[in-house]
Amino acid sequence: MHIPDGFLDTKTIVATSILSVSALGISLHRLKKQILPHQIPLVGLAAAFVFVAQMLNFPVIGGTSGHIIGSVLAAVLLGPNAAILIMTTVLVVQCFLFADGGVLSLGANILNMGIIGTLVGYSIYRSLARLIPTDRGRLVAIAFASWCSTVLASIFCAGELVWSGIASWQIAFPAMANIHMLIGIGEALITTIVFTAILKTKPEFLHQSFTVNLSLTSREIIIYGAIVIMGLLIFVSPFISELPDGLETVAHQIGFDRNAVGQPLFPSPLADYQLPGMSIPAVATIFVGFIGAVIVFGGSFLLARFLIPNKK
Amino acid sequence: MRHDFIDRYSRIESPVHQLSTGFKVSAAIILILCTILLPIHSYGYFILISICLIGVSIISRIPAKYLLSRLIILEPFVLGVSILSLFQPKGEIIFVTILVKSSICLYTIILLTNTTPFSKILDWLKVIHIPSLFVTILALMYRYIFVLIDDAERMERARASRSFSTNKRQIWKIRAMMIGQIFIRSIERADRIYSAMRARGWK
Numbered sequence: 001m002h003i004p005d006g007f008l009d010t011k012t013i014v015a016t017s018i019l020s021v022s023a024l025g026i027s028l029h030r031l032k033k034q035i036l037p038h039q040i041p042l043v044g045l046a047a048a049f050v051f052v053a054q055m056l057n058f059p060v061i062g063g064t065s066g067h068i069i070g071s072v073l074a075a076v077l078l079g080p081n082a083a084i085l086i087m088t089t090v091l092v093v094q095c096f097l098f099a100d101g102g103v104l105s106l107g108a109n110i111l112n113m114g115i116i117g118t119l120v121g122y123s124i125y126r127s128l129a130r131l132i133p134t135d136r137g138r139l140v141a142i143a144f145a146s147w148c149s150t151v152l153a154s155i156f157c158a159g160e161l162v163w164s165g166i167a168s169w170q171i172a173f174p175a176m177a178n179i180h181m182l183i184g185i186g187e188a189l190i191t192t193i194v195f196t197a198i199l200k201t202k203p204e205f206l207h208q209s210f211t212v213n214l215s216l217t218s219r220e221i222i223i224y225g226a227i228v229i230m231g232l233l234i235f236v237s238p239f240i241s242e243l244p245d246g247l248e249t250v251a252h253q254i255g256f257d258r259n260a261v262g263q264p265l266f267p268s269p270l271a272d273y274q275l276p277g278m279s280i281p282a283v284a285t286i287f288v289g290f291i292g293a294v295i296v297f298g299g300s301f302l303l304a305r306f307l308i309p310n311k312k
Numbered sequence: 313m314r315h316d317f318i319d320r321y322s323r324i325e326s327p328v329h330q331l332s333t334g335f336k337v338s339a340a341i342i343l344i345l346c347t348i349l350l351p352i353h354s355y356g357y358f359i360l361i362s363i364c365l366i367g368v369s370i371i372s373r374i375p376a377k378y379l380l381s382r383l384i385i386l387e388p389f390v391l392g393v394s395i396l397s398l399f400q401p402k403g404e405i406i407f408v409t410i411l412v413k414s415s416i417c418l419y420t421i422i423l424l425t426n427t428t429p430f431s432k433i434l435d436w437l438k439v440i441h442i443p444s445l446f447v448t449i450l451a452l453m454y455r456y457i458f459v460l461i462d463d464a465e466r467m468e469r470a471r472a473s474r475s476f477s478t479n480k481r482q483i484w485k486i487r488a489m490m491i492g493q494i495f496i497r498s499i500e501r502a503d504r505i506y507s508a509m510r511a512r513g514w515k
Contacts, residue, residue, distance in 0.1 A: 004390050005344055005417030006410050014347075028443050038506045044452025045460075045502040046495075051453065052460040053491045059480050068491075077495070089450050093457070096320075097430060099386055103344055166406055167396040173412040175396060188486045197492025205499055223444070 001157050005102025009164040017107030023115045023227045027084040047086045050074055068190045069113055072121035072146040080122045087114030108160050112153040119224050121149030136304040139192050143300035146191040147184035154180035159235030174285040181292045196307045321374040329427050330374035333436040340424045344417045354411040372427050382422045390414040414512045
């Protein structure tokens with residue numbers, strides 16, 4: 001999901017950089033106030049840990065292999081403020097040392113994986129874990145949050161590519177979202193097993209006092225929420241409104257839209273590129289996404305049951 | 313164990329290596345910026361910049377084979393994303409544009425990493441007033457990545473010497489357990505590092 005240089009145009013680079021820098025600024029500012037001196041090496045080591053965790057490959061079908069992103073893992077283990085900083089340092093080092101992800105698209109990469117993935121994943125985790133306040137509930141929450149954060153980050157990535165004009169929404173959105181719905185399952189599985197391993201061997205590391213400012217203050221929630229919503233408005237919403245509504249789709253299929261008379265009020269610049277039925281993959285993807293979310297949510301319960309069996 | 317495979321040539325002697333870090337980083341960023349902003353029709357510029365980059369890599373005395381192999385390793389990522397652009401009107405032009413631009417940007421970064429040690433980039437970040445907490449964490453991270461990789465390799469070796477055959481399901485479980493184990497070890501290490509830092513008068 002690392003976007004290399006040369007893919008994003010100027011407006012996308014500027015917009016993503018502004019959003020990332022402001023979120024990073026807030027997380028640094030809050031951390032500086034709340035971090036205890038002995039936690040500074042802790043955050044540094046946690047960043048190195050996420051980096052190494054990303055290097056460990058998991059075999060998938062055929063000869064391919066994948067790795068985790070780890071943004072939800074970092075947020076759950078050390079709190080969202082620290083997780084934003086950790087993911088940013090990981091991406092900076094990947095960019096400058098491994099040339100993985102471009103320098104000017106660093107803002108976009110940090111926004112997708114470091115900020116959106118972390119914040120949305122963390123808030124899903126928090127609200128679910130509060131609903132089911134047991135160890136098993138935490139596992140369900142982690143599994144579902146990891147999946148959602150991966151899928152959402154990929155949708156943001158697609159949105160940025162489309163906004164830069166290098167791919168059309170109808171292609172980029174289904175391609176990215178569908179693949180990452182599968183990748184997200186792997187992410188959820190690994191994150192949950194890692195969390196169980198820590199829970200079984202060193203549960204004190206998951207204690208509230210250990211993390212750096214776990215619960216967000218209401219001011220932080222407002223600022224972070226504003227950044228996430230701004231990102232959604234800029235990169236995702238223009239394309240959702242591009243989708244035809246149900247009636248239009250049906251009209252296309254039956255063919256009576258050709259009979260519609262009169263010129264459109266505002267001639268669309270993309271009118272010539274719209275092939276009939278092209279928007280159906282995107283609609284289907286949204287539909288698959290909803291079903292996928294339900295299945296993953298159910299699967300998380302089974303996974304949690306499997307990892308923490310009933311004691312009798 | 314040596315893990316400097318990433319920036320192996322960043323510590324050798326050459327006129328390029330002796331240039332100031334600020335100059336090199338800013339030059340690289342300006343070059344990438346220009347490459348992205350220019351329209352595809354400016355073929356002259358792309359050829360000129362490629363010649364310049366090749367010139368710099370010759371002066372820097374880094375083996376061309378090494379630089380090329382780094383570029384080829386990273387090229388699949390670029391190809392993977394740019395394939396998405398083929399599926400739209402005039403996609404071929406966009407595809408070629410992206411490929412040329414990305415390759416130039418990639419090569420610039422590879423050249424920068426291999427002519428500038430990461431510690432010098434960190435020093436430069438301090439000079440341009442990046443918050444010290446961020447630089448400290450970046451420095452700690454860079455220092456301990458290699459230690460943690462060693463840890464992971466040791467665990468993997470211990471695992472391999474004890475189990476005869478593994479199927480995919482077991483590998484998944486073992487790898488995930490390993491990640492959990494690395495986390496626990498790195499947290500315990502962080503405590504010791506803090507004591508060592510305090511003992512040497514940090515803060």
